[in-house]
Amino acid sequence: MTVREKAYKFRLCPNKEQKILINKSVGCARYVYNHFLDKAKENEYQSYSKFSKQLTQLKKEMKWLKEPDKFSLQNALKDLDRSFKNFFKGKYGFPKFKSKKNPKNSYRTNKFTRKSGTTNIEIKYNKIKLPKLGWIKFRKSKEIKGEILNVTVTRTNTDKYFISIAVTEDIEGLAKTDKQIGIDLGLKEFAIISDGEKIANARILKQYEKKIGRLNRSLARKEKGSNNWYKVKNKLGKVHEKIANIRLDFLHKLSTKLIKENQLIVVETLKVKNMLKNSKLAKSISDVSWSKFIELLTYKAKWYGRDLVKIDTFFVSSQLCSNCGYKNENVKDLKVRKWECPECKSFWDRDINASINILNEGLKIKASTT
Ligand SMILES: [Zn+2]
Known part of the structure; x- marks a missing residue:
């Protein structure tokens, strides 16, 4: 306890x-x-x-x-x-x-x-x-x-x-389980789990983008600091508040579910850091809120006695065949979504293969530190 x-x-x-x-x-x-x-x-x-x-x-x-x-x-x-x-x-x-x-x-x-x-x-x-x-x-x-x-x-x-x-x-800690997963965080999907599950983004921004655009244009037409300006500013604040709440709720539910179901979870944190440095990508990443997700996983793992392994070193998770370790340079091209390993003939969905590699890398790290 x-x-x-x-x-x-x-x-x-x-x-x-x-x-x-x-x-x-x-x-x-x-x-x-x-x-x-x-x-x-x-x-x-x-x-x-x-x-x-x-x-x-x-x-x-x-x-x-x-x-x-x-x-x-x-x-x-x-x-x-x-x-x-x-x-x-x-x-x-x-x-x-x-x-x-x-x-x-x-x-x-x-x-x-x-x-x-x-x-x-x-x-x-x-x-x-x-x-x-x-x-x-x-x-x-x-x-x-x-x-x-x-x-x-x-x-x-x-x-x-x-x-x-x-x-x-x-x-009370949760009962132990044998399940272990690797998570590949993505932009198209929010997360790809090594057991084959793909978790869609909470597509919030799209839904509210029009509204925000309209309010921003309206705000630009108002005299700064006037009553009407504040009114629109307040409305904008409310929409942003709503978006933040929906997003946080999504992250809470997903992190709780994953922590409950799995004994060990591996995530790649270096990728998050690197992609946030790219300002073009940063907007969409803050939209999918990876950092918050990792933060939630971290403290929930602690609460419930689960292991969270963070990979903060670079490794080519998408190019390696997770079955035999063959490095397929062709997969560098982001357009390659599915591929067959020339070596062992395994057929891969790009992202699921990457998340299995993340799990394997995490297990290696864990074995070397315990
Ligand atoms: Zn292979």
Whole structure:
């Protein structure tokens, strides 16, 4: 049994007053973040604990900072602290100011148990109790399992509210299976599996391309910054949001299915990196979202005790006959979809042969490292 962290995301349905307080809380968290970032820019970043003391002082001077729940401001400081730590490690660039105009603005509050045993965050049926806000309805589309850690409240610039509830939960590993697969990620099909299955792309963009084109043209005709301009901009935001949701849902379902069915999965990550460098291909790849897919496979494999082998070295997966190892240079030509091996006479579908090679390469790597 292992413990994992998980987040449940739901649409939040605050009433008018709750909306006002959420907007204020989001604003205060942003203010605190930017205020201390500004300070850090003036005289170097010090530490979370120093800024935390200064925050207490600041709250005495600016009474309005006392309105939102206190965890939200502390967490804004913690986020700033993490941004600086990441910057010092060379992981990310220098922290940036948070803008009101970001598509999403949020604050985070922590669960806290009082001496009496009561807690500041509770869930009953389809309502959640949050500090200072009281009970708020939310669209509870699934049961929440596990121990609540914290809750992030998000407001989008399309005026929607969401909560993300972070929990820790115990998970049972899946029963072991013998199945092993290699996956060849493609553009025509999203993925080709070594067992012969071809998984079509969630053809989302095509479906919405016309709509986006129309809205973009309409946006270009509006005066930048005018009310109508913002209206169209909002509509565009909604379409993009919808596309992102459909795509993520597709990736979640597919990665869960593959992890459940197989003990070992091999993917080629170098190909993803190389193809993303090619700007023409990058657009269509971001459309099929390979990187996100690999990320999902990685953490789900960890959760469920499966093996994920990533191939990050170059090898000619499509030219080798996966049966006898003969290298067929003719297959370099992308137009060759099916071919017969001159050596062993195996007849190949180009992509399925490639995914079998990926599986074999992954097994070799695994054997040499364990
Ligand atoms: Zn052969």
